Amino acid sequence: xxxxxxxxxxxxxxxSVDAINRTVGHIAMKYPEIKKGxxxxxxxxxxxxxxxxxxxxxxxxxxxxxxxxxxKQYYIILKQxxxx
Numbered sequence: 001x002x003x004x005x006x007x008x009x010x011x012x013x014x015x016s017v018d019a020i021n022r023t024v025g026h027i028a029m030k031y032p033e034i035k036k037g038x039x040x041x042x043x044x045x046x047x048x049x050x051x052x053x054x055x056x057x058x059x060x061x062x063x064x065x066x067x068x069x070x071x072k073q074y075y076i077i078l079k080q081x082x083x084x
Contacts, residue, residue, distance in 0.1 A: 001038050017052055
């Protein structure tokens with residue numbers, strides 16, 4: 001995930017971030033600790049691309065009715081989403 005974070009935070013743009021998002025989603029669903037650790041840290045980041053990945057990730061799995069985060073974590077995500 002460190003390499004993915006580096007890709008997201010250096011010379012990123014909409015198309016590259018959205019392409020990487022699929023990989024992040026697969027990894028996070030395979031390794032649950034990623035969902036509640038790294039993804040949640042990214043939503044709190046000052047980096048717009050890390051926030052974007054976190055929001056897209058959660059919205060995708062929310063549609064599938066998979067509970068990824070607690071209510072408190074959802075609040076953090078919604079607050080960040082509104083700040084973009």
